[in-house]
Amino acid sequence: MRVLAVDTTAHLSGMAVVDATEGVIAESLLARGATHSKHLMKGMLTLLEGAGLEMMDLSGLVSVRGPGSFTGLRIGISTLKGIAVATGLPLVGVSSLDALAVMYAGLSSRLLPMIDARKQQVFACPYTADAGGWLIPESAPVSIRPEALLASMDAPYLCVGSGAVLYKEMITHVWGPDAVIPSPVMNRLSMEEVGRMGIRQLQQGDKGDPAALLPAYVRKSDAELNRDLAAAALP
Secondary structure (H helix, E strand, O other): EEEEEEOOOOOOEEEEEEEOOOOOEEEEEEEEOOOOOOHHHHHHHHHHHOOOOOHHHHOOOEEEOOOOOHHHHHHHHHHHHHHHHHHHEEEEEHHHHHHHHHHHHOOEEEEEEEEEOOOOEEEOOEEEOOOOEEEEEEOOOEOOOOOHHHHOOOOOEEEHHHHHHHHHHHHHHHHHHHHEOOOOOOOOOOOHHHHOOOOHHHHHHOOOOHHHOOOOOOOHHHHHHHHHHHHOOOO
């Protein structure tokens, strides 16, 4: 099974052709500002062409569904939905927080993926490994100020992701220097892992209905918050 995995939630948009047996066949990055649907589409076609493949050589499509950049999520998911409808390829979604946790599952039994949510907040969800090594989320994802997040935790976790890099000083002050994976490169999503997570979903029977894939925004957009404030101000 071979899929095209795409992440448009972060500063660098990643995409990769991932094979269940061979791993990454081809991979590329798009800088912020290049996530407009036409640039994204061109990037995917260029990636496939470089690998000697066409869209119909794939078994499915995998989109990171968030949380992350609101604009990036809308563009990425809508673009992939359009491709799925046009080609009939199944489309599945992968949580960015789940993917970060899986990337570092072998380093700690307590993981805290943190993604920069701007507004001095992070998207986060704590995970604990069960007896079989499977990561279990302890709560639903939240958008929260990092100091409030740390205050709510009862013990140190290994913190990973862009939010962990951004608030490294705060985290290490509370939990010590070993609580953060320090490298920004290491805290970027592995497109191979995203692809493999999508492959597992398809192999386990997910039909990949594009209409069923919804972005995980976690918090309201600025436009929604402004509407709420305006409505609250009405007599």
